[in-house]
Amino acid sequence: MNGYARPQRKALLLLAVALLIAGCSGAGGAADGGRSGANASAGPERTVPAASSPYASVVSTLQADVPKMMAAAGTVGLMVTLVDGNETLWSEGFGFADKQAGTPVTANTSFHIGSVSKTMTATAVMQLVKEGKVDLDAPLRQYVPEFTLQPAGAADAITVRSVLDHHSGIPGDVFNGLFTNGGPNPEFRAWLVQALSAMYPERAINQEWAYNNSGYVLLANLVEHVTGSSFEEYTRTHVFDPMGMTQTSFDDAKVDDANLTANYSVAANDDGTPGEPQFQEREYINGWAAGSVTSTANEMSKYLQMLLADGQGADGRVLPAGTLAQMWTPQLSLPIDVLYFQMGLGFALGDPALNWAGPVVQHDGATSWNYSMLQLLPGSTLGVFVSGNTAAPENVAPAVAAKALSRAYTAKTGAAAPPAATLPTSMPVANDSAVAADYAGHYATANGLDSVTADADGALSWARHLGTPAAATSALTPLADGWFAVAGDESTQVQFRTIDGRRLLVSRVPWGPAITEMMSGELLPASSIPAAWAARLGTYLPVDAEPRTTSPFANPTATLADVDGVLMLQLPSEVGSGVLQPASDRQAFTFGIGPALGRGKGNVLQMTATGDSFVFLGVTYRKQA
Template identity: 30%
Template structure:
């Protein structure tokens, strides 16, 4: 939640927008395959997706393929979290695919003249600040959109995943950034930040005068015909979004989380694969669908342009921009994940194609395997091998290793019970004061150091213990148990040492008294000397 734990990352995404298989410009691939007219290809695509679902233990998914400005293939696989068959009308949550939606909303306000991309955020949100006021004053809207604001990746764990649906939840989360120290100055480094997108959602609320979810319906979803899109708790309940699934020691288990209004701008937009396909169609046609425009062609191109170098490819205004591995085709894409859900949009603008895949399960340590479904289909459309990612042994070993560590610590805590055996009691009494102090000091120091390391490890990749519990429940619970037992061991050994030393002092005093008493007894028992007179 993991150096090992943090491979969990408690790589964070923190929290969402996760690493995908490396992309490279390998040169143009074979000629474009036409899904619309090739039934055999459609069957192979479906078979490939089924195989990926089996490999990751994902119960259900939905797939859509776009060619030439229209949907040419769309279908569901498996079951949702309530046992119903997944169809193109089954709702999912989209994770960080919400970020391009937020990017579109911000650009709408730019084109309306209400927002300047290069103006300080504080012009629109005077209360906005990080722990460093000077840095806060210099953060612009563009910095937030491109993840170059200086807000650390760890801030996503600090203010995200609150599942807060109270009025003003989004603004409350953004205000909590005031306690976060910046990792760098604005524009200096790239750091993926869901927290920055939370601020952008509040900015849209402020300049539009509308709650963010209501704004999205009015200005994005309704014009694009995204009839089942989710951006409010009411939408979530109306669409009856089924539970997603997490992995617990290799078993796929449902995770019925509530909605999170405080997380809509960066991760909690949702809807059916039909809804996300309509959003994608508008992106491919310069911000327009069925004669209705939500953004100018120029503004749409600006969101899809790679503005800065990121951890993977370049990053635009909500989108990642790179090339599709094995084909060299320009690719505009976004991965998004939540505990229990995974989403992918891959657009290939030069050939007017796109792949959309939604899944109702996710495992943070196996993110590449989940993303293989969409990337593989995109490569198959170009006639190249889809390729797959083998399971990282870490994903299997880490939860069990953490559970084993917790079990070992439990045995250490229980070990003093052995002192109740006569032999152990005698051995304990035989220890010198120096040995008691030395042994206890080393044990307590080791236990406290271990607890500190386990608590600190998630932060090295931008995560927290709380994120570990949410995203990797088996690993997170083992981590918490190990930390708790290490602390308990330190307390227990300190208390036992104090008791042993007190007993040792009492024993020493008793031994001295016994020796003195025995000496007095010997003196009293010694017969008095008498003088015997001999007769003359």
């Protein structure tokens, strides 16, 4: 459910993505090989346009392209649906729901859709807003009084709107027990509320955009408190039933193994090609409102059609007319929010690869092993949804979605996609030693540490991924337009920028027909590791972690390390490595900004009274003897 770590999910995701998740099936289900890959009476196993349709050639071309794209990425199974208004143009499965048994994916195979679920949670909340039962600008605690942060009163300013548009500052990636193997973790929500009560805000409300799973988990509490119904019951009767989505649910434990795709992971070979897919045990997603929905291609086509019909579902109205326009209006956008999209209420707005075709509404989603993408072109009433069942270095779902939607738009309007963009060409200029010195230092990135150094002549070098096997250094050449060329990387240019007093490293890259800017890092204040923290360097083991947490999100170890004179917390999970800035002898906070902006930054590491343990994101770690 990680979402928004694009353009590249972290090595396994995300990220990795992700993005925000191990060999047999879940408890109580059939073993690998027992899947039918279809939900009985859920609809046709495949829908394609008639030969006379203007979309027929689009779909036939995609039917040839998708298997090639899957093979190149190592994806085992994938489903796709494409709609125009209230018509399903194409709904089909590719590859295997169960590779060992040879069970194919069909349009009736259920997939975890990850953080695309957030759009459905936002739909439920907006129903209550339109009924006058929830005020977007009221404190979240007005509806979820059990939610607290440290110090007392810190959560009071956080509004419902700030949760929906990811500006709340709530610690967002509390993964312990969020994804589990062997069965669901029904106590996760209560555990999260308790864990948050000992945490500090990552940042003040509306300070910067940072993707946030925890806030969305709490929206289930809001719905339950306001309506008196369970979250599953409310969303089933008020969100899914009016669309005729009888096979879709937030309660993923209800889905029989026979109807749910198996999951796989793929690692890259030394030559970059995908390795052999590895079967992974069934996962359960316990933060329901943030990303637990399971659905099929046929059912997601109904969701797309409702979104393109201004809230009208096949069997009833889901949202009052005009509500989606409100949800698709950009909310808070701050100078420091250097993003490739803007944020609405539950939906992201814009996509560099598709903006040429008009306003884009979208949301991606990642679980431990699945990756999904929903995209709409409301102006031309076109929509697509794609989900794959394999965690791989390259996630194919976004590329399939963009290709399908782009080609459908061309078929409908005659407008062809612009050519792929290339970085602007600008003449190199002389180094400026005075300016270069201001750029030098360590930069905290989304998942690690970089450094920029300047020699006596002002020549800059950019060292990336310090302290890791991927460490590499590139010379930076200043250009006349204020950017820097990166030696050996013709697809990236960087710029040093100060926003709100923070020195940032910004990258620009070609993305389809557009040039996109993304945050790469934030300059650390010059400092050394305090003696109290230097004495704590070493490996720590979890004491009270949920043992069933899926492998991409579990931390069998946590390391406090000195990397090039900077204190870092190194975690093997999706949380990754992060710079720590000590605030006292017992507290340190993760620091920086990265491609996902402040995601995961601002979290507190709290040493215990014994001095041999610390608590981070709700888990206690004790130093290894």
